[in-house]
Amino acid sequence: MNVNLAEFKLLGIDVKVHWSFVLVLAFGAFLYGSGPAGWLIGGLYGVVTMLLLFASVTLHEYGHALTARRFGIGTRSILLLPIGGVANLERIPEKPGQEIAIVAAGPLVNLAISVLLTPFVLLLNGGNGAGVFTMNAVNANIQSPGLLNLLVFLISTNLLLAIFNLLPAFPLDGGRLLRALLAYVRPYPQATQIAVVVGRLLAVSMAVYGIFTGAIGLLLIAFFVYVGGSAELEAVSSRVVLRRFRASDALTHNAITLYTSERLERVTQLIMNSYQIDYPVRDLAGRFVGVLTRPRLIDALREYGPDARIVDVMLPAASVPRCASSSDLATVWEMMGRTGSRVVAVATQDQVMGIITSDDISEVFQVMGAALEADRRPPAPPANRTETQEMHGYI
């Protein structure tokens, strides 16, 4: 089901606008339409205002995404929701300096917008800037269409965006900055843990404040801060364990290999008689030519029956991501997340040694993680996501 109102690509990044964004536009139309300008002009002005507000949110996300790109971290998508924007980065930058730069870029964009627009307000208002920014003046003028009022609105909301996102509520920008600063003096997982606890305290305060003032947006953000913080803490701890192992450690040495000319019937037998559920496929010269995964086998059995040849239904080698045998498992896990593949081929310079599946990694994680932390509670298997979500409220 497509839940997006619109999707477009800008500077190589997919931007997705969630359907509920319609509610934001309707809210803008209603808020401004009930003002002195009347339903038509006021309503249109309201829609334009909301679009410009979300253009500011989008630019904030691009601040993160384009800075991340400088460090070689891609962005899968930028998602626009009524409560703000989310930039899905491919991975979490681990060097504190990189994280600080990526995180700071978002609020700095909003700050820059405010600073750049201010001279125009002075120009339109005969050099008197301060008067239009008082709470009373903003409230009195907000519903009246006009360039000056629009500029005042954008300057104040961009300032608010910068300030709100700098609250130390991990995973909001401020919480990420806190984590990155702590990471200079504490191990990374511990820095994350402290930032998550501070974030939770703030989330609870936000929720209480939201309940008493009826600010629904704040309640939702509090919820995301709470849940998002926990998810990222889990991802960080998984990565610490996985980083200690190489791809070659996770290879099953007596793994069963299939040959191109064999039929699906053999695999069905194998699956019933062994624990292996994904198989490397080689040609008669022993070259790696593809992979047959269990989901693929089930589809193929349904479609072609047990007599079909493996070569006709396997995933060809070209579509299987590859890693070096010296890559650490955290990198392999990230590769699976990024490519959406449950299998990665482990290769030396000229030949494929074997395959690693997401099940292999879960297994290494559970067994070795438990052994490494023998005196603590056993860790949860790694969450099946590696991206980080830069989340932003816009109130």
Ligand SMILES: [Zn+2]
């Ligand atoms: Zn941000």
